[in-house]
Amino acid sequence: MKEIMAVIRMNKINQTKKALAVQGFNSLTCVKVTGRGKKKVNYELIEKMLEGEEEIIKSKEVTESITEGHRLISKRMVISVVKDEDVKKVVETIMNVNETGNPGDGKIFVLPIEDAYRVRTGESGKAAV
Known part of the structure; x- marks a missing residue:
């Protein structure tokens, strides 16, 4: 058995759950998390991707002067335990839904x-899973 932990964009969680369910992987845990990668954060890109959501930066100038590049970004962590032979299928499903070609995917x-x-x-x- 393997545990698959995927950290994805907040606005991709429903698409990810649906895609996994279509593939037969209904059992999962979702957690709201915050974090950041190695690179400097592009807040303008985040604003565009959060279209219609509440997390748009209120005061960009103040934020940039205090925490430029160091702010934690809201994400979702999807956790699922699957059989060894299902790992590739689950990983490919998550990647297909979440790949935008931009940092932060x-x-x-x-x-x-x-x-x-x-x-x-x-x-x-395996009987417990």
Whole structure:
């Protein structure tokens, strides 16, 4: 089993959930997170991508003078545990939905899962997933 952690844009979460469900991957956890990558943040690009959302920068001049390039950006983390043979399909699905060609499209991490337990029944391993 593998855990797939994907950090994606806020405005891509519904498309990502739908695409994963269409592929048969309904089980996931979504968490609101904030973070940043290595490069300087282009706030104008963020404003354009958040069209119609509440997170548009209110006072760009003040923000730039205090925290230019260091502000944390709101993202979503999608977490799913899948069988080893499904990793490629899940990763490709997430990448296809979230790729815009711009910095900030996200990151996907794949981690090994040693074991899993279902609390209600006590099942373990693949049966618990």
